[in-house]
Amino acid sequence: MATEDWIQDLPPHEYKYGFTTEIEAETAPPGLNEDIIRLISAKKNEPAFMLEWRLKAYHHWLTMQEPQWAKIHHPPIDYQAIVYYSAPKTERRPKSLAEVDPLLLATYRKLGIPLSEQEVLTGVAVDAVFDSVSVATTYKEHLAKLGIIFCAFSEAVQNHPELVQKHLGTVVPYSDNFFASLNSAVFSDGSFCYIPKGVRCPMELSTYFRINAPRIGQFERTLIVAEEGSYVSYLEGCTAPMRAEHQLHAAVVELIALDRAQIKYATVQNWYPGDSEGQGGIYNFVTKRGICAGVDSRISWTQVEVGSAITWKYPSVVLRGDNSIGEFYSVALTTHRQQADTGTKMIHIGRNTRSTIVSKGISAGYAQNTYRGLVHILRKATGCRNYTQCHSLLLGDRCGAHTFPSIAVHNASSQVEHEASTTKIGEDQIFYCRQRGLSAEDAVSLIVNGFCHEVFRELPMEFAVEAQKLLNVRLEGTVG
Amino acid sequence: MAGRATCPDLRREDCAMKDIGLVTDLYRSELSRFERQVAGTTPAWMQQLRQAAGARFADLGFPTTHHEEWTHTDVTSIVEIPFTPAGRRPDIAKAELESVVSWVGPVHQLTFVNGHFSSSLSSLKLLPHGVIAESLADSCTIVPNLLEPHLGRYAQHKDHAFVALNTAFLKDGAFIYLPPKMVVEEPILVMFVSCPNGKATISHPRVLIVAGPSSRAAVLESYVGLKDDLYFTNAVTELVLGEEAELDHHLLQQESQAAYHIATLAVHQGRRSRFTSHSLAIGSALDRSEVRALLADEGITCTLRGVYAATGRQHVDIHTRIEHAKPRCMSQQLYKGILSGHASGVFNGRILVRQDAHKTDARQTNNNLLLSEHAAIHTTPQLEIFADDVKCTHGATVGQLDRDVLFYLRSRGIDLENARRLMTHVFGGELIRLITHEMIRNRFTELLSQWTSHTYSESLTA
Numbered sequence: 001m002a003t004e005d006w007i008q009d010l011p012p013h014e015y016k017y018g019f020t021t022e023i024e025a026e027t028a029p030p031g032l033n034e035d036i037i038r039l040i041s042a043k044k045n046e047p048a049f050m051l052e053w054r055l056k057a058y059h060h061w062l063t064m065q066e067p068q069w070a071k072i073h074h075p076p077i078d079y080q081a082i083v084y085y086s087a088p089k090t091e092r093r094p095k096s097l098a099e100v101d102p103l104l105l106a107t108y109r110k111l112g113i114p115l116s117e118q119e120v121l122t123g124v125a126v127d128a129v130f131d132s133v134s135v136a137t138t139y140k141e142h143l144a145k146l147g148i149i150f151c152a153f154s155e156a157v158q159n160h161p162e163l164v165q166k167h168l169g170t171v172v173p174y175s176d177n178f179f180a181s182l183n184s185a186v187f188s189d190g191s192f193c194y195i196p197k198g199v200r201c202p203m204e205l206s207t208y209f210r211i212n213a214p215r216i217g218q219f220e221r222t223l224i225v226a227e228e229g230s231y232v233s234y235l236e237g238c239t240a241p242m243r244a245e246h247q248l249h250a251a252v253v254e255l256i257a258l259d260r261a262q263i264k265y266a267t268v269q270n271w272y273p274g275d276s277e278g279q280g281g282i283y284n285f286v287t288k289r290g291i292c293a294g295v296d297s298r299i300s301w302t303q304v305e306v307g308s309a310i311t312w313k314y315p316s317v318v319l320r321g322d323n324s325i326g327e328f329y330s331v332a333l334t335t336h337r338q339q340a341d342t343g344t345k346m347i348h349i350g351r352n353t354r355s356t357i358v359s360k361g362i363s364a365g366y367a368q369n370t371y372r373g374l375v376h377i378l379r380k381a382t383g384c385r386n387y388t389q390c391h392s393l394l395l396g397d398r399c400g401a402h403t404f405p406s407i408a409v410h411n412a413s414s415q416v417e418h419e420a421s422t423t424k425i426g427e428d429q430i431f432y433c434r435q436r437g438l439s440a441e442d443a444v445s446l447i448v449n450g451f452c453h454e455v456f457r458e459l460p461m462e463f464a465v466e467a468q469k470l471l472n473v474r475l476e477g478t479v480g
Numbered sequence: 481m482a483g484r485a486t487c488p489d490l491r492r493e494d495c496a497m498k499d500i501g502l503v504t505d506l507y508r509s510e511l512s513r514f515e516r517q518v519a520g521t522t523p524a525w526m527q528q529l530r531q532a533a534g535a536r537f538a539d540l541g542f543p544t545t546h547h548e549e550w551t552h553t554d555v556t557s558i559v560e561i562p563f564t565p566a567g568r569r570p571d572i573a574k575a576e577l578e579s580v581v582s583w584v585g586p587v588h589q590l591t592f593v594n595g596h597f598s599s600s601l602s603s604l605k606l607l608p609h610g611v612i613a614e615s616l617a618d619s620c621t622i623v624p625n626l627l628e629p630h631l632g633r634y635a636q637h638k639d640h641a642f643v644a645l646n647t648a649f650l651k652d653g654a655f656i657y658l659p660p661k662m663v664v665e666e667p668i669l670v671m672f673v674s675c676p677n678g679k680a681t682i683s684h685p686r687v688l689i690v691a692g693p694s695s696r697a698a699v700l701e702s703y704v705g706l707k708d709d710l711y712f713t714n715a716v717t718e719l720v721l722g723e724e725a726e727l728d729h730h731l732l733q734q735e736s737q738a739a740y741h742i743a744t745l746a747v748h749q750g751r752r753s754r755f756t757s758h759s760l761a762i763g764s765a766l767d768r769s770e771v772r773a774l775l776a777d778e779g780i781t782c783t784l785r786g787v788y789a790a791t792g793r794q795h796v797d798i799h800t801r802i803e804h805a806k807p808r809c810m811s812q813q814l815y816k817g818i819l820s821g822h823a824s825g826v827f828n829g830r831i832l833v834r835q836d837a838h839k840t841d842a843r844q845t846n847n848n849l850l851l852s853e854h855a856a857i858h859t860t861p862q863l864e865i866f867a868d869d870v871k872c873t874h875g876a877t878v879g880q881l882d883r884d885v886l887f888y889l890r891s892r893g894i895d896l897e898n899a900r901r902l903m904t905h906v907f908g909g910e911l912i913r914l915i916t917h918e919m920i921r922n923r924f925t926e927l928l929s930q931w932t933s934h935t936y937s938e939s940l941t942a
Contacts, residue, residue, distance in 0.1 A: 379853070397868045401863070402863060403874070405862075406860045407878060409857050412850040412851060412852055412853050412880055414850075416879070417877050418877070420874050422871075423872070424869050
């Protein structure tokens with residue numbers, strides 16, 4: 001039987017996380033102007049430097065135009081129709097889980113992250129971000145003993161303004177790009193993480209993001225600073241409920257690794273992808289960048305992108321410190337009418353810097369999946385090394401897979417290798433699996449998981465299991 | 481200029497755009513003069529083609545580095561130098577020519593000097609009956625029906641300013657026609673010689689090759705400059721292969737070290753045809769070569785192989801685009817770059833697989849050798865795939881000479897300088913070895929070997 005036939009026979013899969021939570025929210029009127037920014041800043045009780053920075057970003061954003069170069073298509077976004085601030089209406093910050101709105105907690109349970117249980121069982125400290133305000137932060141005391149700061153961004157602004165002022169915008173300046181500027185002007189909350197000198201963070205830090213109120217654009221900002229010789233592994237997971245209209249998600253993530261520090265950043269992105277006809281879904285336009293500022297430092301990005309109507313992001317590493325290492329591992333799965341334009345940038349500035357890029361793209365239905373990357377080795381960055389591989393798997397004859405890597409080498413002592421391939425799922429492989437008694441669906445799932453193994457290996461254990469399940473669930477409706 | 485004076489706060493890019501606008505005007509007046517000159521001497525359809533292309537060029541203007549396809553190749557100097565159309569040079573001596581290009585053995589040769597056909601420097605006596613290899617202007621009057629369906633149909637002037645410019649000045653060039661089932665064993669040479677004699681000149685060489693069904697031939701297209709002359713060659717070659725036709729195309733770019741060379745090779749392949757291209761680019765200050773192949777029917781094989789070598793302040797830019805439009809075609813690209821001195825290179829290869837092009841097998845490899853601290857390479861291999869039953873791969877590497885191999889050679893008594901030269905030559909020679917025609921293969925090998933020797937001796941004295 002031809003692959004296409006049994007693909008079409010399979011039942012459509014439903015988005016498991018498509019529920020909404022009815023919680024009273026405090027919401028600003030839609031639209032963007034200086035007053036809204038002042039309102040956000042005032043609501044957050046921010047110091048003057050924050051407001052100043054937001055306004056600078058806003059004025060810069062006004063001079064910019066939405067970029068058009070990506071291989072994605074969508075109707076124009078009306079930036080004046082977006083709600084830039086929405087917070088669950090609570091009188092004060094809860095001190096423990098018992099004080100948190102039970103409806104909220106129920107939402108998280110449906111997502112499979114019961115905070116109360118996870119606290120004990122998995123040893124993961126979760127900073128759950130519900131729309132724009134951080135609701136509950138666990139394990140904070142334990143981390144505080146080590147001098148680790150892991151809190152909501154708004155809290156960091158209150159309690160550690162000097163750290164925020166020192167590092168905010170140093171990796172992704174407010175003028176960086178259209179969406180980063182927009183984020184800088186209006187970001188509502190996010191996570192802040194500071195690992196002091198020589199400390200190895202004993203647990204995986206994790207944040208779950210949720211977009212809840214209708215018509216709200218989620219503008220997260222994450223800042224992670226790893227001081228000399230420290231280590232941290234950070235997980236970010238996203239799920240969003242089902243909504244008819246498109247929602248914009250323009251987050252910014254900044255990572256700073258000083259001498260001999262190591263940051264591992266993992267993402268499982270499962271925003272609502274829209275229905276099979278391409279109605280609804282999240283626009284995920286994110287700027288993620290890390291800087292290996294110190295010698296021997298190391299940053300690695302691992303991402304599993306299965307959701308969003310459109311994913312458009314390039315987690316990058318600026319390798320400034322000598323001997324620093326940048327890594328990028330990615331799985332991007334697009335089904336139905338999803339579009340993904342993702343990849344990475346590795347900028348080699350320091351000597352003997354190394355980078356590895358492993359990208360796996362899977363495209364099914366009418367989806368378009370693009371890898372776009374840049375490896376740039378500067379003249380003085382001698383002795384550098386890059387290895388890139390990006391492979392694409394096509395499931396169905398109406399989808400597309402595209403590869404646009406760009407390599408620029410400016411000295412004669414660096415080595416760069418790039419390889420890419422695009423193939424369809426092997427019919428002989430499927431035949432072999434089915435002959436051994438596996439259903440077509442299981443066979444595809446097995447092959448796809450094997451295809452992604454190199455990337456899943458980089459994820460922390462719990463996430464790897466979740467990612468694999470997620471992939472299977474997402475494949476169910478489209479390919480089996 | 482007046483516009484700039486009244487608008488002092490105009491941004492730099494805007495000024496550049498304005499200048500390009502002025503230059504485009506200059507070309508336009510040049511063009512109307514040209515039109516008056518050739519009025520009535522060419523058929524009406526050709527005139528229409530020229531006019532359409534001229535209008536298109538005026539709309540497009542010269543590309544800037546803001547243009548995605550031209551990000552790494554800056555043509556500002558081409559825009560700034562006031563090139564004038566190259567005149568006839570009947571006085572060029574055969575001896576002078578032979579000092580630069582020496583071909584051994586009997587060859588069919590078409591020679592053009594500054595874009596004009598030179599019958600005295602050409603020899604075409606031995607071609608089989610039915611084969612046409614002559615000046616395009618002549619064919620236009622003798623066999624217009626063979627030209628009209630093809631000329632200007634494959635090299636699209638709609639989205640390419642330089643193709644539009646070439647087409648706007650279209651009058652002469654080379655025309656090669658192979659009747660069905662005709663086999664020509666000896667390669668046909670088409671040589672474009674530029675000798676501007678002191679003035680910066682521009683020429684627009686044009687080649688049209690029509691290979692009838694089941695025909696087979698080999699063509700060598702060669703661009704030569706005589707001294708360190710300053711000139712601009714803006715070439716367009718169109719190739720159309722009928723069903724089961726086989727064509728080996730060779731391109732040799734040996735322009736003078738100060739010259740600008742921009743060339744587009746457009747290939748249109750019919751069912752089960754086989755096209756192979758070998759190129760060697762060693763000359764010119766700025767070289768931008770494009771290959772666009774359309775695999776328009778089933779069962780086609782298309783192979784592109786090229787070596788580009790640059791030193792000093794040379795800039796070389798290779799753009800390829802292979803479009804798989806129909807099922808069961810195979811394409812293979814292998815390009816190797818050697819960059820020394822302050823040279824910069826660009827490789828941009830694109831494989832496009834259309835929705836219905838199932839069972840496509842497309843491969844692309846780009847290897848680059850950086851020999852000096854100041855050389856740079858930008859390589860962008862691209863895959864754009866809209867069909868699922870395909871096998872497409874690409875790979876790109878940038879590196880240096882292998883130290884272990886160098887050590888091995890030195891341990892066998894070969895000095896460092898010679899070991900390096902040997903390895904560099906082998907790196908590029910690997911591709912040249914695959915050329916089937918002995919005479920062309922030897923010539924390419926000799927030129928590459930000369931280039932490596934020259935480059936290494938230069939780096940020693942520097």
